[in-house]
Amino acid sequence: MASRLTLARAADLFAAHRTATLSALGIAIVLPLAVNDYRIYLSYGPGGLPYNIAGWLIANTLHLFGREQLSTRVYADKTLPFADQPGLLPAGFPPQRRSSRPKLSRHPVPQRQLDQLPDEAMREKLMARFAQLGQQAQALGLVEVRQSVLERQHPALFVSKARTWHSVARQTGGEIAHVHAGLDGTMHVSLHPADCKRVMDAGWGQRHGLDGVALLQKAIGVSLPVNYLLIYAPRDQAETEVAIAIVEASIGFMTGTRDALE
Template identity: 60%
Template sequence: MNGYPVLSRLAEVSGFEQLQKLVRSHRTMVFCTASAAVLLPFAVRDYQLYLSYGPGGLPYNAFGWLLANTLRVFSREQLSPKPYDDNKLPFADESGYLPTGFLPRRESPRPKLGSHPVPQRQLEQLPSADVRQELIDRFKQLGEDATEKGLVEVKQSLYERQHKALFVPSARHQHAVAQQTRGEISHVHAGLDGSVHVVLHPVDCKTIFEQGWGQRHAFSGADLNPILPVNIPVNYLLIYAPRNQAEVDTVMSIVRAGVQFMTGTREALG
């Protein structure tokens, strides 16, 4: 047929027309195939990012990844201190638990966080293994000391399900905010991250924001029931991972303020 250009051209036209007919008759299949070709590389990178956080509150697999992406629609703004100016918040008319003027300004810009609302994790400014272990050990010691005083009990986090958390004991009075979290006060993300979730007094929350030490969870202030059995108060904050001894001291002071607020005591903690 190469010797007959006219016939070759007719064959090309005939083949193109057949292709047009195939596309028209299988539009849905063709659209899905083309979309998959475009989106697959993005999906693979996004899934790898999800796995890089380490295990968290959602299943550590493709189902958890799909659920995390689905939950993006419930994400809220996380960086403005304005919500803590609301005088209708519980205890807004009382003083906070962080000593006035105590919290230093954090010396770096806020770290970049993962794009998924859960698990909430830092992607940069991560601590060394030694600093992270120091934080974990100090957090554990605080739990033991506060348990001896009858202020907390230590058990598996309801939010993360991978880490031990401090709780207001069930036998102790739980105020409105503690009831929202089912008593959970704080937990450390003991993987590569080393950040901390803690519930704080509204005044202390505002101080945290102003001094650059943390931000809200994407679901703070949102009621996800009945989608998830989670009700996260606006006081629920992520505290950025400490990178040195001085920052471990600061983060632990924040956790102690959380324990005091959630247990309703101004007793000094170790």
């Protein structure tokens, strides 16, 4: 009898305070999920968004505008800039990557790799090679080296102000490429459409989840073209050389030069 009265009383309380009860239950369910998702966001390390709750909220809002990242059908569009010209990567390059694609972050920003990661020594070698290439291209008057406007945390290569910027360069604010020097060692580069397809077909990278989203142009003054790829983190010296060769093609494409670094 007591248990019946208790259940009846609980039912009466629920009926009397339905909204408050459902809200409390919702918070009890959602709050742990939100806390876990926030911890995942922080685990990526600093990126283009604030490294705090505000950045996490923005990242989840941007997720609503995210697009699939593995299709190369977009590069069959003959209206893309320079689609009527050949790519810059040499024939037969890059070779097929030797393993399946790594797992990437759920949030579109920052776009980060979660497994198949290099050790710290290999990341440092990649950053050194990237810096060396940047200095070489800067000495040739092709690029400027300064802090990324897209990531805001890492040095990046930009098309020199002394050169004419084509439409893709203007779209990215002149940014060509940068390395994520934190936890994963991935890179973002902008490539000729044909080179994007070849890099993706060989398993070395994928598109950004926000490429082509006009909202970014309104929000931060730059946007991501479909030419904007994430290059997976190289795990050894051979993969590092492939990644650096892709950056060289990115420099050539964005600065409107071919074979300038040879």
